[in-house]
Amino acid sequence: MPTRIAPLSITACTATSALGHGRAAHAHALRNDLGGLRPNDFTRAPLTCAIGRVDGLESQPVPSAFADYDCRNNRLAWQGLGADGFLEAARACIERHGAGRVALVVGTSTSSIGATEEGYRELEDGRLPARFRSPPLHSPHSLGLFLEAVLGTRGPCLTVATACSSSAKIFAKAERMIRLGVVDAAILAGVDTLCDSVLFGFNALELVAAEPCRPFDPARRGISIGEAAGFALLERAGAANAPRLIGYGESSDAHHMSTPHPEGLGARLALADALARAGLAPGDVDYINLHGTATIKNDEVEAALVADVFPPTTRASSTKGFTGHTLGAAGILEAMLTLIAMEQGLVPATLNSRDADAVCGPQLALAREERAIRIALSNSFGFGGSNCTLAFAGGTSA
């Protein structure tokens, strides 16, 4: 078992998704059960499904100084950076600690693959057209390269790409860097955008629902895909009312590339490590933001684990019905939704779901609940059997 870690303050954070731009838009959606999914109007070829799309990206390129990085994913990153004063907070943090003492750790699964897809649709004599020949548009590290250029950090910079756990695992990497004194602060970013690869890819795996996803409902038929950008600033010290990262657990299923371990072994290990690092028992946890994708298998395995480990006083819900599954951005987006739930004193509804599958325990909240949340977890599981659970504590009220 890992040993307990010192909490880190989350001194600034923000999210942009189908629910809107910034924390207030997300809080408004959670408080009023307003989902952001809509019928698919993204793909050229027809595909009947719901998507969580961010408006306006088509007409908002990144600033011309960064034109080599201009693609949907980096546009969403740029739009996300502008919300909640995050860009200014990040620059102030760099000023405070020195650029070399601030890491930039990003998580993405799509990266800029949408630009590669677009280039392939417009091949000229078998070659990418000139406007698609910028190498950073075809790199798994496109997001990191773009943000490093924008922010001017000089600490370590890397992309974590472990499918749908990507931007949860960045919290773990940043904590280790800060604990060992490699850096004093870390800027975390998770950005994934809609593209044909993920929409038609998940569809080929028969994991996409025709209607908006219904996590944990016995009639669930699969996921809805969304896009999002989330950012967080991690530092040792912060204001008393700043929320804190208090633990995390990472594990591997060692079972299959795209199907979870039938007994949720990896998820259980990630949960146990997160609780150990946070110094918590299951009964201490007030809320769990579940991975809850609305696939048959994920929800079955995750629900059984929650029912087995936690008392009924621990509340649990999936916010995928609000935003869709934002894949590589899901870890940080749902971390942000968890922090908003803590700040607002509400357990978000499991939107679109009418009934709970028989495997669910009494912990599952289908409807929104008003409730103080002091300690919360967020689960993210990905292809390759990659699992990550994050643990947060709310800030003390001023």
Next chain:
Amino acid sequence: MDTLTVYVDGIGFWAPGLADWPAAERALNADIAPQTDASARPSASVLPPNERRRAPEPVLIASEAAGQACAMAARDPAALACVFTSTRGDLTITDTMCTTLAADPRELSPTRFHNSVHNAPAGYWTVAAHCHASATAVSAGDASFAAGLLEAAIQVHADGGSVLLAAYDIAARGPLVDVAPSTLPFAMAFVLSATRSTTSRACLQLRHSDQPAGVSDVPAQFAALAGNPMAAQALPMLIVIARRQTRKVVLGSGRATSLHVEVAS
């Protein structure tokens, strides 16, 4: 902490015609270009036979190097947290998928899609090795080797125990040749530990610098091997280890930063 010290307890290496570390060690000590064999395929014996037949090339070569490193270090891979790093990811799948999506997106193969994730080699490796520890897949452009090495060293010191690092790239295909050049497949792996043991082959002292520095170059006789971006990044350090020298190697890090590594035997 300014400096992270780790010991290399096992080394894996695979390139066409250089099938393991002993072969690489001989080649990297020579003054002439190594013989390559474009038709060579790794045995990847750590993978079950059915997976070996179907596995994408990055899975094969990364597993081959990782398996060699664990064998040399005499470590059970089931117990090792692992970090996989690649500059470009699976360029073959990217090329095939983007070609299919441009022609008829509904023809996309489900298997190809789930194999397209950057952590496919990490995923297949953990399945084959029965490894339930943390597995990570990272990328950092031309600093992908430095980023993977630093991340693995950080994990060694943060959580104790040994960590497996596997670094790979495959050859570019189709239109990607213009924007993501890579001329051949290459993979290497280290098993890294915090303390020296009887199997330790080298000591690495890592220090991140917030200043750019001249990156260590690859001697001319290895230029063909360095047509692979990961080989270009990793070879300066592997040459120092193969020649049992004590020397500083400078790796490209971020936009304007560098990773300084004091290598000693």
